[in-house]
Amino acid sequence: MNKLIHYSAITLATLILTTGCTPSAGGAKHADHHTKHWGYNGEVAPSHWGELDEKFHMCSEGKQQSPIDVIATTDSELAKLALSYKKDAKGLVNNGHTVQVNIVDGSTLTLGSDVYTLKQFHFHTPSENHLNGKSYPLEAHFVHATKDGKLAVVSVMFQEGSANSALNRIVKTFPLGLNKEQKIELSSDYINVMFPSDMSYYKFMGSLTTPPCSEQVKWFVMKAPMSASKDQIASMHTEIGQDNNRPIQPSNKRKIEE
Numbered sequence: 001m002n003k004l005i006h007y008s009a010i011t012l013a014t015l016i017l018t019t020g021c022t023p024s025a026g027g028a029k030h031a032d033h034h035t036k037h038w039g040y041n042g043e044v045a046p047s048h049w050g051e052l053d054e055k056f057h058m059c060s061e062g063k064q065q066s067p068i069d070v071i072a073t074t075d076s077e078l079a080k081l082a083l084s085y086k087k088d089a090k091g092l093v094n095n096g097h098t099v100q101v102n103i104v105d106g107s108t109l110t111l112g113s114d115v116y117t118l119k120q121f122h123f124h125t126p127s128e129n130h131l132n133g134k135s136y137p138l139e140a141h142f143v144h145a146t147k148d149g150k151l152a153v154v155s156v157m158f159q160e161g162s163a164n165s166a167l168n169r170i171v172k173t174f175p176l177g178l179n180k181e182q183k184i185e186l187s188s189d190y191i192n193v194m195f196p197s198d199m200s201y202y203k204f205m206g207s208l209t210t211p212p213c214s215e216q217v218k219w220f221v222m223k224a225p226m227s228a229s230k231d232q233i234a235s236m237h238t239e240i241g242q243d244n245n246r247p248i249q250p251s252n253k254r255k256i257e258e
Helices: 046-052 165-171 188-192 230-240
Strands: 007-009 027-029 082-084 089-094 099-103 108-111 114-124 138-145 151-160 201-207 215-222 226-228
Touching: 099 230, 108 151, 151 230, 165 188, 165 230
Parallel strands: 151 215, 151 226
Antiparallel strands: 007 027, 082 108, 089 099, 099 114, 108 114, 114 138, 138 151, 201 215
């Protein structure tokens, strides 16, 4: 299934653009037609990303790359994650690399004095990050940005079990047209039930998991996995059309708090 199209990284410019140019899969649609295709297989697989375009050099040169095997190095008194998700989804799209849910501006993650706006969330199957050596069949990334371009990603793992009500509303829309955003009835209430009741998390610095693999991204990975049915996981994988997980990257002795 060949759905690879011209996509590049999240940048401040793409974050503030209107419908159709919201961040995607740790990446966003890019207007520059010279940007190289990237993907997950063959000559455009993750091991080659750094060679595809000089803009992607961090994919091979970076020292704080994501995803990682999340094993805590520091026991910290972490503050409760200040999520305030009050806005509904505005559209759903298969962008060629993932299934992405775009969000109406207004949902936030507050970190100190910085307010990060939830732009979108998307899926990787199987999971990109591992937790203490364990891979999961599905991972959701909730991508946030400040007005000045700082990025934060909140990750939720899904294990096979009972069906998830929010995922039901997403997978029932499949199949999607490539890069054609369609409306979806997904309220903030449904988005919030994609998170575990136990909001304990791991915290570390990392990168985008897609080209250009830019670093200085704040990562928050939920410790407790959510549940998704076997059919929901299979439907997501079929719609994406491939395994879309970047391999685990070296942690390079970085600080991982829990």
